[in-house]
Amino acid sequence: MESVLQFFFTHKEAIFIIALSIFLGIEVISNVPSVLHTPLMSGANAISGVIIIGGIILVGHADLSTFSLNLVLGILALIFGTLNVVGGFAVTDRMLEMFKKKKK
């Protein structure tokens, strides 16, 4: 229990960020019209690809002197993460492009 409290104490800035960004997320999209539900979901999905930063750090500091399964899995994580980011933003753009044409 004490170490959990310790963890919270050392990460108190992060806890603040979490508390505030929960409200931010709610506020930012609370008035979205229903036609934008799917593009917004897709755009948010692309942002959740931010895990790629973790992948870059992981593979970036990986020891390359010996071949390891971990390195392969790390590279796989990078590929999956990029697929999420690039595919996500690209497909959102395509959806919105269609949306714009429809409106005209």
Added chain:
Amino acid sequence: STLLELSYLLAALLFVYGLKLLSHPETARKGNLWAAGGMGLAMLTTLLLHKNAAGGGISLVNIWIIIAAISVGALAGWIISRRVKMTAMPQLVSLFNASGGAASALVALLEYPNAMAGNVGSILVTVLGLIIGAVAFSGSMIAFGKLDGKVGDVMKPFMTYFNLGLLIVTLALGAYLVASPNPPLQMLWAIYLLTALALLYGVTFVLPIGGADMPVVISLLNAFTGVAAAMAGFIYNNQAMILGGILVGSAGMILTVLMCNAMNRSLLNVIIGAFGGGGASATG
């Protein structure tokens, strides 16, 4: 370094600004590009400026490997997103969400041995990231399969109890891993078992839910992926990951509720309603 932290702050602001623009019809497309710019910035500065605990930067060989991996993923993502038919968009979002969930689960799995050397808190966020990421991955794959017509609805009365039991067992094993003080390295098998249980839960969680409710489920699993990324952000103490992940988690959660409201349903009704035997007929 300070420059890296500043770029993370800018990236996080771009995520918020992008989401804000995305929720208005006239500015939506611009918002998507701003958010993408934020992501590109965070990726580039991490690659160039990140230092590990010992103060070492990312070496040139590693940079090339990362660029190669990113190129593969980017090319595949780009091609898939251009080729797919407009009517197949929702399942494509689900597929990309599965991809993000898999990345989160993999990162957590690979960081687990390091987390074991740390404190209870670091094991907690790693285990949570692993469970949530794995559920988001397998659940999104099933949702993709359903929308693509490859997976049918499986509504068996016992599945409610099976799912509840599986969830309890998964969380109990996770809690055990967090609570066991200084687990020996031989306990690595337990983390693989946990991964398998979480993957299975993702499958059995989505299987009974009706195909028509899949957009709502995808939005929910999207929120999961965000939270999983935020957990990984804790592992690296990375503000851009924490803010971006939680932002998607809360916005995704609200969006899920809004989508339910648009169908005159409650979220509980969508998830539990499937077990009632008649899908939408269950009263909530």
